Amino acid sequence: MKRYLSHPFWQGVIVVVASWVAFEYVIGYVLPVIGVASAPVPSSVIVEYMLIVLVGVLLYMSADEERWQRFREPIQATMVQPDRRTVRGILMVAFPVLIGWLAYERVKPSYAAPATLRAVHPAPPNQITFRGETIELTGLENPLHEEGSLEEHLAVGKRVYVRNCVPCHGDLLDGQGHYAQAFNPVPADFTSSGNLPQLTESYVFWRIAKGGPGLPREGTPWDSAMPAWELILEQDEIWAVILYLYEQSGYTPRTWEEEGEGGHE
Numbered sequence: 001m002k003r004y005l006s007h008p009f010w011q012g013v014i015v016v017v018a019s020w021v022a023f024e025y026v027i028g029y030v031l032p033v034i035g036v037a038s039a040p041v042p043s044s045v046i047v048e049y050m051l052i053v054l055v056g057v058l059l060y061m062s063a064d065e066e067r068w069q070r071f072r073e074p075i076q077a078t079m080v081q082p083d084r085r086t087v088r089g090i091l092m093v094a095f096p097v098l099i100g101w102l103a104y105e106r107v108k109p110s111y112a113a114p115a116t117l118r119a120v121h122p123a124p125p126n127q128i129t130f131r132g133e134t135i136e137l138t139g140l141e142n143p144l145h146e147e148g149s150l151e152e153h154l155a156v157g158k159r160v161y162v163r164n165c166v167p168c169h170g171d172l173l174d175g176q177g178h179y180a181q182a183f184n185p186v187p188a189d190f191t192s193s194g195n196l197p198q199l200t201e202s203y204v205f206w207r208i209a210k211g212g213p214g215l216p217r218e219g220t221p222w223d224s225a226m227p228a229w230e231l232i233l234e235q236d237e238i239w240a241v242i243l244y245l246y247e248q249s250g251y252t253p254r255t256w257e258e259e260g261e262g263g264h265e
């Protein structure tokens with residue numbers, strides 16, 4: 001053991017390995033966890049630090065002729081001496097395999113959701129087709145305000161919500177349904193002042209009819225789990241659930257007059 005510790009080559013190896021452990025785990029994980037540093041260190045920074053350490057070790061080793069000789073000894077011996085054949089053979093296989101594995105790790109596709117900011121309320125299209133029928137969204141009002149009784153519409157809306165929306169958007173309309181945690185982005189929270197009151201009923205109609213698949217390309221990636229309800233619900237059922245959402249949350253929809261003053265966020 002002592003023989004190794006006093007040998008320049010192993011000293012160099014120890015310094016490099018210890019620095020790597022310090023950068024990768026202490027700075028990278030321990031400090032952020034105990035709250036000293038704010039975020040893990042990016043891997044490119046760690047690579048840079050490691051290069052600096054490596055250059056430092058090599059400079060130190062080669063600064064003194066005798067130390068440099070001793071430092072190179074084991075490397076040279078492993079490369080040429082007949083009795084080191086086995087070690088040499090192992091290294092000649094292990095080294096390319098290691099490099100290959102590192103390269104593979106780098107290029108292999110990752111399935112983690114990208115940490116991209118998304119436009120929560122992208123601009124809606126001017127018109128959509130609903131089961132083949134063209135619907136003009138601009139200026140569109142909820143037709144149920146003009147017909148039937150509000151009570152009946154709310155009863156329909158409640159039924160639609162409880163049957164179809166609760167698993168994701170939750171009993172309390174707060175986006176905390178049983179499935180909610182499985183999705184990124186999480187289901188919309190209808191109790192938030194940032195959602196329903198900012199939207200016209202026509203906008204909400206579009207989002208329910210076309211769901212995640214109907215979102216425009218802007219602000220991609222869209223990996224929204226919001227289903228397109230167009231083929232499952234009738235138009236009136238969607239309008240009814242919209243009435244229900246506003247009634248339950250206590251908000252009033254954005255009007256088209258307000259809409260003229262500024263677009264969606």
Ligand code: HEC
Binds near residue numbers: 167
């Ligand atoms: C499988 C889970 C799931 C179900 C079921 C579901 N939603 Fe969603 N919904 C989401 C997710 C996730 C989002 C947020 C991402 C997005 O905007 O597409 C969302 C967003 C929305 C939005 C947009 C809100 C905003 O602020 O832009 C509306 C409106 C909506 N849902 C209504 C409904 C209604 C009504 C139902 C039932 C008929 C329903 N959802 C069923 C997952 C679901």
